[in-house]
Amino acid sequence: MPKDHGIGASSKRREDKRFLTGKGRYTDDINLPGQAHAWFVRSQVAHGRLTGVDTSAAEAMPGVLRVFTGADFEGVGGLPCGWLVTDRFGQPMQEPGHPVLARGKVRHVGDPVAVVVAETAEQARDAAEAVEVEIDELPAVLDMKAALDPDAPLVHDELKNNLCYDWGFVEENRAAVDAAFETAAHVTTLDLVNQRLVPNAMEPRVALGDFNPATEDSTLYTTSQNPHVIRLLMGAFVLGIPEHKLRVIAPDVGGGFGSKIFHYAEEAFCTFAAKQLKRPVKWTCTRSEAFISDAHGRDHVTRIELALDAEGHFQALRTETHANMGAYLSTFAPSIPTWLHGTLMAGNYKTPLIYVNVKAVFTNTVPVDAYRGAGRPEATYQLERVIDKAAREMGIDPVEIRRRNFITEFPYATPVAVEYDTGDYNATLDKLLEIADVAGFEARLADSKSRGMLRGLGLNCYIEACGIAPSQLVGQLGARAGLYESATVRVNATGGLVVMTGSHSHGQGHETTFAQVVADMIGIGEDMVEIVHGDTANTPMGMGTYGSRSLAVGGSAMVRATNKIIAKAKKIAAHLMEAAPEDIELKDGRFSVAGTDKSVAWGDVTLAAYVPHNYPLEDIEPGLEETAFYDPNNFTYPAGVYACEVEVDPDTGKVTVCSFAAADDFGNIVNPMIVSGQVHGGIAQGVGQALLEAASYDDYGQLLSGSYMDYAMPRADDVPFYRVDHSCATPCTHNPLGVKGCGEAGAIGSPPAVVNAVVDALQRAGHTGVTHIDMPLTPSRVWAAMQG
Amino acid sequence: MYAFEIDRPTTLDAAVTALGQEEAQALGGGQTLIPALKQRLASPARLVSLTGIDELKGICVADDGALCIGAATSHATVAAEAAATYPALADLAAHIGDPAVRNRGTIGGSLANNDPSACYPAAVLASGATIRTNTREIAADDYFEGMFATALEEGEIITEIRFPVPEQAAYVKFAQPASRFALVGVFIARFGDGVRVAVTGASEDGVFRWTEAEAALSDDFRPEAVAGLSVDPEGMIGDLHGSPEYRAHLIRVLTGRAVAAA
């Protein structure tokens, strides 16, 4: 019987009522008295020397309050990078400055050069057109390999070259890996591109800065996934505002997918300008501007090699990746192709020897950072593509070759420095074969053939790592932040609870699931629990939401705080019933004394806590409010197996996704409906990457796919109905809920399934020369591949 | 958007007068023009809205059987009301953009704009339709003058399009994945005296007639008749979404499919 409330129930998302009725309160819905508007003047060229910015005409225009340029930020810090990667020679990465407004040079189309602040947004925009920017254009650095040429122009003149770092992992394994390749029975090599993507959250970014001259407090309202991190980075590194004088509020946020983790120039600008002008300053990003100012995702160019023995056992794996950083280091950019990518290269397999090399490169393009999956999709894609290719080359069934190499014993320490705590890859594979009806494929293939269509089946596994931790370890790896999470549980006198979490919900449904957990622990209705997030003034210092960490890390903090509440409430109940605290049991919202019929209700205890007339004041304090911080001792490792069936139109190359099945192990599930929804959304994004999306630059560094006229987002009719299953659960062994995280799996696991399916379809149709097609598999690319 | 004035005339005469003013521009459904204004790519001082003029709206069948569509008729209305008389045309209209675009966008606006990837130009050219304006009649073969270029004079207003109704017709559009305009679209119309084939989306010169296919299909109206033909990729559009070769290839494929569907 499915549960109807608490952990395990598909409770309806309570936040949807306001979202679906247009009552959400997003940053752009917030308007403050006296608010002025900012418009950014951005570079229209990819690379050039900034020789002059003349603001005089703009300043004279109607409504203009002030025009800011890079010179106004002389005494202000640059945007900091939150992760220091050490290269394979033990040297720190090259870390160029990242000014709020460009100084000296512009480095990508969209690089902010000046900002007009005016009474209205239209006036600011009018005046922005009158700002005269003089730029001596320089050749744009675009291709990553060419960027490493000794003669290549420098993106940052102060650096030795355009190489951010050359990272080897695990460097000590390199020789052994190379040796294994010398003696392997079979080696499969694959060159591939994991293309650059534009995140395209539904809600574009917005920043609204406010300054109170009376108290000298600054407030920033922003579209952020982690307001505390923004407060710390912006306050400490950019503007020099102590945290107690700075409040950051991220209200309802309409999707982030990673792109709203980072600290952006516009946030610092609006906070800074509000103080300068003593007026609130608001900036609302246009969709066109989002394409050239939101951090992009992916953009890896990889060669992967797999060495196998004659039976198809993986002997060694070697990869070389060029990872695009873009023009500046976005907040967490250096960690994505390294610690979130190299550490996942073992996948679900017991490959004994692995070496990952990553060269991170500066180019004159928009900065690249985490995007749904962040490093793990790139790892999964190359691994699962090369396995498919190897299986085909060796004549081994793609399911069988994976089974043969599965890790089956846990905990398992991989050669790339992580330890998987639990998993059962055969179970998810069996489940997948069932829900995808792989046995019925031949019949569907025959049906497709009868209609003149090519059909293919693609399948792959994935493993991912969520809730990046522990802080001590990530500190050694170069993180400049901790990766714990926090929660304060405040019980009110009449028994209702408010949970103030450091996690941030921007589509994930925390307000529903977090309430389910706490209500279940106490045995009260979910409607008695309110979840508060997104405001540094009323939530404990938290690290926010990304990397599918919220339930595993934030939820664990919340469980800890709730346990403290329950322990204290039991003491109060014991006092009320004149019993020993050890004898008190809590069930269905009532405290009872074991072995007796004595009981008191949850509400009696909470009232006693705040009206302590009859209360053990000598032993415990009044009130019922607890805070907990939780720093996990490992990542969690969700894993799964995905299958995709496609039809390819042989005349046009158009790919249709006929079916998609996903069997995931997310550990314990709090709300199955929300988990399914997360998987659905992730698969849609993955199918989007596989078939449709690409951020393409021309030779001058202009973004060709700079609007929805050319950047193809997946739409409802591009994706099939999904078959998803989360029943093969091996609970996480090291967090109290036994949960693993489900937010990114769909986007991580799906691209290789789609590409494997298309290659399979073409191979079955006799296009045996087609062993790979780079994403996105647009009709024209697939058609060109069929032409040979 | 820059500031502008707007006139909302209710008669064609008033619209013509309004368009005589300095820097005035006609506004149809605004589905092309308004996005251009929002991006500040155009800056007319005055817009003259045509959608409040009853005489420019509606669909009727003339005595000679031609289907007459007022220039300010929305795509949605064409999709609904032309379905009985000219199903291929109604089907084309039903697949332009999304419901919002179809409810606002007009046939006159589409033809005045003459986007090289737009759908209506293919129907107009393949049908051998006549474009009526406030001053004259223009045959389809004389109307389209290349990408975004037409025979219209400054301030000239399209009032009506007259479509001779073919015996058989079909439009097959292969959608550009992002915009879902035509990456290539082929409209085939078979009349008693021959077949006309118009291609949109493909050529750097905008919509054009594929005369070789017309000849072949006039002799033998079966998909096989075009199977052996090919289009020269020279002059075809090459962009992110397809090479000239791909577009040339699609023209033949879609022509065959249109014949099969007609």
Ligand SMILES: Cc1cc2nc3c(=O)[nH]c(=O)nc-3n(C[C@H](O)[C@H](O)[C@H](O)COP(=O)(O)OP(=O)(O)OC[C@H]3O[C@@H](n4cnc5c(N)ncnc54)[C@H](O)[C@@H]3O)c2cc1C
């Ligand atoms: C999201 C989206 C998807 C679309 N998809 C497609 C598609 O798949 N296929 C397709 O063909 N089109 C598509 N379009 C374009 C759409 O069909 C437009 O409606 C059409 O191109 C312009 O018609 P309009 O009435 O909106 O004209 P407007 O935008 O109002 O005007 C366009 C131009 O025509 C002029 N004009 C308007 N009416 C007249 C007239 N009667 N006489 C003279 N000049 C006039 C205007 O001055 C202007 O220069 C799409 C548009 C959008 C926004």
